[in-house]
Amino acid sequence: MEKLAELKALVETAEKEGAAFYEKNNKAAGTRLRNALQQIKVVATDLRKDVTEKKNAAK
Template identity: 80%
Template sequence: MEKLQQLRTLLETAEKEGQAFYEKNNNAAGTRLRNALQQMKALATDLRKEVTEKKNTVK
């Protein structure tokens, strides 16, 4: 559940940076947005692996 909370926090960060990038044309916010998205991707991959392992050990 901790990783889900981290994912939620990263999503909030990405949303804030996305608004700054698209609405205010802040290029630095675009870089921070890309970073947050990359972190979300890595975290989601880790979370998928954990779910798969747990699902397979229950059988």
């Protein structure tokens, strides 16, 4: 559940930065958005691994 909470926080950050980038044309927010998206990818991959391991361990 810790990873899910982290993922949710990252998505909220990405949403905030995306709004600043697209609505206010803030170029620095675009960089922060890209960083947040990369972190989302990493956390989501880790979460997928954990789910797969737990699912397979139950067999």
